[in-house]
Amino acid sequence: MLEIRNLHAGVNGREILKGVNLSVNAGELHSIMGPNGSGKSTLAQVLAGRDTYEVTEGQVIYQGRDLLEMAPDERAREGVFMAFQYPVEIPGVNTAYFLRAALNAKRKHHGLDELDAVDFLAFVKEKIKLVGMDERLLQRAINEGFSGGEKKRGEVFQMAVLEPALAIMDETDSGLDIDALKIVANGINHMRNAQSAIIIVTHYQRLLNYVVPDYVHVLIDGRIVRSGGKELAIELEEKGYVGIEGTGAATQPVTAGRGVS
């Protein structure tokens, strides 16, 4: 589904991603962990198509196509979804209106009929239950005045509505209390299926208690320095990233950087 090869990217000439390799197959759930500033969000944003970041080297193949050649909105219509670490407040834009426009843009792209307001509302009300949010949120402006936790849940809700093939969730767990965390985890588990893949970016193993990843990768200083199964997350929780670097990952960047395929 997704193949990232030797991806280098940065901002204003400063390199942030220094050769990321990662491959993700349909049906898999990957977790990317790493210390602050290691480049996790940069990776997520580059995959979503944020043009602030300049890709200087490498390739990203998504469903057999060159992802980096595609505009952000085309990526979205082709099934890529990023849950933002910091969802943007957009005053004046009604959430229901926006989501219907987004869903219909995608449906149209795939040759499906657009949903009218009535059908859409029925559809979306089912989805909002998944994240345990108040329906009234639909009539509010996008993320405006939402609490930190509401914003994160809102991202999961949007993901549920848009049913992406590849979801990249950037720290969707941070800022959630334990109840909200369980709800979000439940929502994510609900969306796992054989056709789609999910990449969860997180600092903590906390979420991974509820959403069990197939693979865990450690991103440090712009490189994936280690990859493993779910037990790697537990090891990280115990030892921290310093320990990981100490295990020699940094001295064996070539093997460790190859990632899981």
Place this chain on the structure above:
Amino acid sequence: MTDHRQHANVYKADFAKLGESTVTPQLLTIRRQALDRFLALGFPTTRNEEWRFTNVAPIARTPFRLAGGDGARIDDRVLNGETLDPGWPRLAFTNAHATPACSSARVRQDSLVIESLAGRLAGEPRGLPPDLTKHASFDQEAFTALNTAFLDDGAYVVIPRNLVFEDPIHLIFVSAAGGNGDATVSHPRSLIVIEPGSQATIIESYVGLADGVYLTNAVTEIIVGHDATIDHYKIVREEPRSYHIGATQIHLSRNSTVSSHTISIGGALVRNNITAVLDGEGAQCTLNGLYVTCGREHVDNHLRVEHAKPHCDSREFFKGILDDNSRGVFTGRIIVHPDAQKTDAKQTNMNLLLAEGARVDTKPQLEIFANDVKCTHGATIGQLDADAIFYLRSRGLAQETARAVLIHAFAGESVEKIRPQPLRRQLQQILLKRLPHGELLQEAV
């Protein structure tokens, strides 16, 4: 200066042709004084601080002939397009001349008045309505002087004491250039009196009939009695080569409430002089505005809010969306008189620039002579938020759609404040056509 001197003769000649037979000596005197004052002042130049950012040389340079009311007729199509609700009382004017065929029956019952000013001036009892010309001073305002010199017709509305008049009263001013391509000027003059304890909604629509060079030089005086409420809308939708200079002069008495909305969406040069005098304790005045410009259009909103008495609140909220090489000007002057303690004044001007060539000059001017007051102001000039565009695109909205969504959201805040639903819908439709990629939104709605 020289330009105006050149064309002074044009104005004098048309002044001489004004009908005098139906007019009282009192009005004749006022007109002559106003003409003299206009000739003495001349059109303002950018050296005049009040006109620093708005150059009216194109107006001074053009020999505008006084437009006749009969030359251009409002056809049904225009009127139907402008009629917001057939049930509302409506007065239509062509080049500032009442067009009875297109107005709903004039209303004059008990002391409720909704009629043309010319009708009032010609009818019984003779004599000027007492408030006429009392508030819009022409001493320093050349355009108001010119309007007063040609004072003849416009709307005259009186809402008598303790009457809640539910239906909005719609005043439609249609301007058109002369048939043979002459540049023409009209001077709509309106007087709106909301007597104590009463309540009304007034809509002034200024529209062009056909492309051409014309000047609409309007003055509207609004007198709001104590404990009275008015919801006022002025919509400027002139033709692309035309000019609109308009004064809205509002006088507020004790405990009166005014909300006035000035929406400018068309005209080569539009200047709105909006003045509110809060002249009684407990008065509350809200001035809202929206301007949407493109091409080389120029819109100048010139506000002056005068707190003359204590315990009054004023709110100004103006938003601008500027595209291409257009230009916006916002001046918000707030004057707090020495005994106007406990004044609470707040001013906001927000601008969205859609193109490199678009430009805004925004200037608050606070003159505070009392010590126990709360005055705040804020102005922003910015582009569309790149983070917001990316967020929308990351969900699948095409770039143009994302931009259109954000532009309309920006305008939406002003449009939502418009209470009469048919007017709000009309403006939403106009904005969909006028703002970039609105067609994409209709699709998505």
